[in-house]
Amino acid sequence: MHDRFARSEWFRNDRFGLFMHWGAYAVPARGEWVRSYEHIGTDDYQQYVDAFRPDSFDADAWADAAARAGMKYAVLTAKHHDGFCLFDSELTDYSTMHNGFGVDVVAEFLRAFRARGIRVGLYYSLVDWHHPDFPVAGDPYHPDRDKPTAEGIDGHEPDFDRYLDYLHGQVRELCTNYGDLDLLWFDFSYGDLKGEAWRATELVRMVRELQPNVLIDNRLEGSGGEKGSIITAHPSEYAGDFASPEQVIPVRGLADETGEPIPWEACITLNNHWGYHAFDHDWKPAKLVVRTLVECVSKGGNLLLNVGPDARGRFPEKAVEILREVGDWLADNGESVYGAGAAELPKPEWGRYTERDGTIYAHVLEERVGPVALDEIDQESIASVRLVRDGAALGMAKAWMAEGNPGLALVPIGPDEAFSYPLPDPVDTVLAITRRSAPEG
Template sequence: MNSKKTKWYEDSRFGMFIHWGLYSLIGVDEWIKSINHMSDEDYDRLVGKFTADQFDADEWAAAAKQAGMKYAVFTAKHHDGFCMYDSQLTDYKSTNSPAGRDFVREFLDAFRKAGIKVGLYYSLLDWHHPDYPHYGDINHPQRNNPAAKGVERDFQRYLDYMHGQIKELLTNYGQLDIMWFDFSYPKMAGETWQPQKIMDMIHQYQPQMLIDNRMEGSGANYGTILSAHPSNYAGDFASPEQMIPPKPIVNELGEPVPWEACITMNKHWGYNATDDQFKSTSLIIHTLVECVSKGGNLILNVGPTPLGTFSAPTKKLLAEIGEWMAVNGESVYGCTTAELAKPEWGRYTQKGNTLYAHIQEESISAFPIAVPKERIKQMTLLIDGIEVKATDYWALSAFKEYSYIFLHQDVTIGYPLPDPKDTVVRIELT
């Protein structure tokens, strides 16, 4: 792993994923074309309805910045093959819709202006291209359609098209910080994509850019990024989806592997008009802190509406997360796994000799910190800047390997928490 190359990424810890495309107009799922076995004719009617009348990339960037997100990744092309940029290799693109706009360029311009690192998601699959495998593929909308059986397809022609589009994104849109490839699956993985050609372009045009691990793996299969000898296209970071690993991710040599958990706000990646099961602000904050405590990032997904806006629940969540991050961001940015094991009341993160106690559960008594008092130089409650003192409360004196703190002066209880979402205490160690 090239730690210098990934340092900005590992310091950032919190990013935004954005899934937006034709599928948003149906308002069900970004996989709707595959789920419903839709024909090109039926699905492509959406192109004429795609107006994105209220899209404002600056508003998106402002919401991400307010939430404390340091990088963002936008879907340049999802599995349906519709390009959200002005590709010169296809007419199937946003600039040929009523919207008539290059959304990739507008996204990149706005987020860069806001000081946010930028990345593009590019699907290795393409359910619109005639030469991508149809019948017999496990994901294609026409996988079970007898009419698609026996049709001659030139997969090399598709690969040339895919490589050409990747080159467009690498050469026409300025510096990119991440390219997020998605995804590999049985019979369509690794060398199938002719990855050396892709890596050669990356090294030539965007050598500083990071890529995920999905040219090789996806889901439970991480590919050779966990190997002692990873391939040259194994990726710079792992990408567990809709879960957080039970422990830090390391390779076969025991070396830390950068990673990010990609997590949705509700149950869908793309916009779903009826999915109101959004995670609570506290749960998302706890998820972010858990990722950091295990040496990873959280990239939190937003599925904009067909008109190009963030829904009201989305904006509310981002604002509330931002309020917490404005106070407690130092316990996230640049932090990683702590030297102490997970405590019962929450989690630790750490940056150098500064330990952060994330207290997420109330207690009837003091909170134990698993270091002796002699190692503690100072403790501060981030929410109000008040110094926290280690207590000499008589009932705790038998357990000298711990230090103990109360969060309320002159009160020997651990409730209520000053911040019910996540109360953070900065602990400066010797």
């Protein structure tokens, strides 16, 4: 992998992270875009800001849930598009420090997650629907876009340069006041508001000076499915350290224009919303989460899984239950995920392959008739096969079972090679395949 991605080594090792979208929008409980979708003006939104005083906020409980789930890094929304800040900023009083709650949520988040050895990142919205100098006219998402006073909030004429000074100033605060950060997650760019419209080169140079080891996503150039110049041979200075596809898994992973893999992370919601939504009960089961994580790793990527805490500061009970189940699977099979990546083998019909330090991991997702055929792996090249979750050694079926395809490796998952058995783990049965060393010559 190119030297420009050297700082992301830990990121490509850890593979599984927690995203948390939280803010005043948890009070109306209809998702983080409620202001835009329902055209809620600043004055009408104030009732939710005033009510955002979460009596059950406990960053340690969040961190415990993440650690229990096997997550290795976490990213919290320091400020989302509504402009309401979860940190102590000298540039605004529109924050949890001044709305009656009186807590620096970012500081508490960082303390709790660092204490558990979980790497930490902060999300910062480039967009701000509260700031009077963020442009309204012509913006397709601003809550006030259809009002007669759309030239500005309450008739104020926006000064975008003044807004950019504010944006850069708040990023400076986050990079200065909270110790070493592992990630900065900018969001989002669209239309004419991308790249140098944000004074992106200046912004990134400041960040690199203050936080030389921090990873930056690619959304100063684009959002969601847009990869920007990170995939080119000559990326911009603000191209980012990893790509960030949203709510979708790339078909074949991501690579630059030469075919060289690049770091990437799929950000996926646990239900269908980023911010808390009281009526969204379409939770992704643990089985799907595990298989999505494995799919990402098998394609050289990460999974950043989102949970939106409620207005009282709690993870929804169903989310905690799912995270616990995912953590149980990772406790048994984590060696096939952490530090692993794509194997140089075609995708098998029964599941996926990952690889770590020369060990191939077969993720068997579909029940088979008879032994599992290890596609594209010659039996003579295999030194041993074991079931990862308990370390049990597995044998190889006799050659007669591979009639018509000599050399095909066949692994029975029960005591009799001629019988068919249920998978030991219906979520994902993982086999570790150690290959023989090539003879020296």
